[in-house]
Amino acid sequence: MARIVRKKPFIRKRPCQFCLSKSPVTYVDYKNEEVLSKLVNLQGKILSSRITGTCAKHQRAVSLAIKRARFVAILPYLGTVKREKKVQEVKEEAKKVESVQSTNN
Numbered sequence: 001m002a003r004i005v006r007k008k009p010f011i012r013k014r015p016c017q018f019c020l021s022k023s024p025v026t027y028v029d030y031k032n033e034e035v036l037s038k039l040v041n042l043q044g045k046i047l048s049s050r051i052t053g054t055c056a057k058h059q060r061a062v063s064l065a066i067k068r069a070r071f072v073a074i075l076p077y078l079g080t081v082k083r084e085k086k087v088q089e090v091k092e093e094a095k096k097v098e099s100v101q102s103t104n105n
């Protein structure tokens with residue numbers, strides 16, 4: 001009987017976001033909350049390179065940066081990570097501020 005050989009499904013490897021940039025990143029800044037908050041899940045855990053596509057070299061730099069960011073209270077050790085405000089919320093806040101300013105004058 002012929003053996004059935006199943007093909008492995010083709011999964012494209014995600015490119016490393018730090019290697020892709022024009023000037024290759026050698027140091028991941030711990031103060032850059034915008035980048036780091038995308039590399040942790042909502043519970044504040046560091047996402048694996050398998051999920052984010054970060055290469056081994058940059059994953060090491062990222063984990064160090066996240067740990068530093070936690071120490072200086074930029075990122076939480078646990079609990080929900082703040083995500084950027086939605087555009088609508090920001091607009092509503094701007095409207096509120098405008099209305100307060102108009103009532104004061």
Ligand SMILES: [Zn+2]
Nearest residue numbers: 016019055058
């Ligand atoms: Zn890389």
